[in-house]
Amino acid sequence: MTRLRYDDIFHISEQLTKYDSDLRRIIDMGLNELGAAAAGANLTELQKYIKGECVGIVPITSGEGIINSFSQTIKSIIDFTGLTSFITNATDVAGIAEAVERKATMLFIADDATCKLLHLKKSIIADNSECTSRGFATALKNKIKNSDKKKITILGAGPVGQMAAKNLKADDIEIIIYDIDKEKMDTAANNLGIGTAKSLQEALDKSNFYFEATTSINTIKENDIKADTFIAAPGVPLGIDETVIKKHADRIITDTLEIGVITMVFTILEKLSII
Ligand SMILES: NC(=O)c1ccc[n+]([C@@H]2O[C@H](COP(=O)([O-])OP(=O)(O)OC[C@H]3O[C@@H](n4cnc5c(N)ncnc54)[C@H](O)[C@@H]3O)[C@@H](O)[C@H]2O)c1
CATH class of the missing domain: 3.40.50.720 (NAD(P)-binding Rossmann-like Domain)
Structure with a gap:
């Protein structure tokens, strides 16, 4: 996995709607339809499981440190699915504690080697590379x-x-x-x-x-x-x-985060739908 740079991601939040319509033109599916299809399910069915879920995005400082605008970009991609999310003020372990205190049901955490979305109550993990x-x-x-x-x-x-x-x-x-x-x-x-x-x-x-x-x-x-x-x-x-x-x-x-992160969200929702 290559470490992302600010230049790889700074445009993503502003251009999500355009990217979504470009994808629809190119592959006949928008980002959310693609994420749901990649999770092996139907978008409308999975959207029923969004209610009550909230993602805490925790900035992680280990390795080469925080990539400028990474957490904000992740938030904009997660919010595009209809899920609610927030970025913790604290980083690392303190950030995880803050996310739990603020009633996050999922945690988004990433360092230079690993990027995961975790469902806290149901012990479900979605891996970014996968x-x-x-x-x-x-x-x-x-x-x-x-x-x-x-x-x-x-x-x-x-x-x-x-x-x-x-x-x-x-x-x-x-x-x-x-x-x-x-x-x-x-x-x-x-x-x-x-x-x-x-x-x-x-x-x-x-x-x-x-x-x-x-x-x-x-x-x-x-x-x-x-x-x-x-x-x-x-x-x-x-x-x-x-x-x-x-x-x-x-x-x-091609993109540097959007399809992977949206598929992570729908992979968790699909697993919630069958529990
Ligand atoms: N877009 C995203 O959201 C996203 C998410 C995860 C990973 N990635 C990227 O996907 C790519 C693959 O990820 P990975 O974890 O499998 O990486 P990796 O580094 O483990 O594997 C890359 C492989 O490509 C091979 N390679 C390099 N140059 C080559 C060339 N010219 N011709 C043929 N093979 C070549 C390497 O030998 C290596 O085996 C990486 O660039 C990674 O950063 C993108």
């Missing part, structure tokens, strides 16, 4: 269902890439994974029962649907974009060449 992977995979699945070319290339065999493979694996979808670390790639491919490629170019040549989960820039370039290419790209920094982003914006979904 939810991000499932959210972006759900969007890609929604696009590939209408295509007759059912092959997906996953770039990056870290937790996010591997969880995407698990989520995308279906009888009619062939998955290829590629990682610059060959040993990691081969181990992941063996465990997951999916294919590999000898090079980045071979991986991209093999399919029209890409899941970009690396930590590198410029992995996908203009000559990798075919007539019906679609890219789900949670990777930070974004592994897509800038000219591709500008020219093919309607064939790319």
Whole structure:
């Protein structure tokens, strides 16, 4: 997981409504519909479980410290789902105590390595990497269902890439994974029962649907974009060449927090709905 910078997130709160309508145009689902679908449920059903829930967002100072505007951005994304939230005045352990005192039913906590939403009474945990992977995979699945070319290339065999493979694996979808670390790639491919490629170019040549989960820039370039290419790209920094982003914006979904955090919320609500 790459540590986010202020520059990666400062725009999110102001642009949530626009991002939501862009997503609706590109994948036929807004952020909340996508989050609910990624949790395996219907949005209207899950919204019934929002009432009475409140998220305490606790700033955490460990590691390299608090990222400017991170807690405010998380609050704006959580509030977009219809949930109530607040940011604690205190940080760390004192912040957790404050959240409980102020009757939070859930805690949002993140450090440089881990990002979780916890339901305090029901002992339910949603993990950001897992939810991000499932959210972006759900969007890609929604696009590939209408295509007759059912092959997906996953770039990056870290937790996010591997969880995407698990989520995308279906009888009619062939998955290829590629990682610059060959040993990691081969181990992941063996465990997951999916294919590999000898090079980045071979991986991209093999399919029209890409899941970009690396930590590198410029992995996908203009000559990798075919007539019906679609890219789900949670990777930070974004592994897509800038000219591709500008020219093919309607064939790319990418963000640094929104889909993952919204999927975390709906993952918890879905679990509440079946308890
Ligand atoms: N957008 C979000 O909300 C969100 C949430 C969680 C993680 N992420 C990002 O998703 C990405 C994947 O997360 P992760 O935890 O699996 O990361 P990771 O660092 O564990 O794995 C990344 C993998 O990509 C491989 N890689 C790097 N450059 C490559 C290249 N040019 N070609 C092929 N493989 C390459 C690395 O060898 C590594 O195995 C990271 O960039 C992370 O920051 C985004």
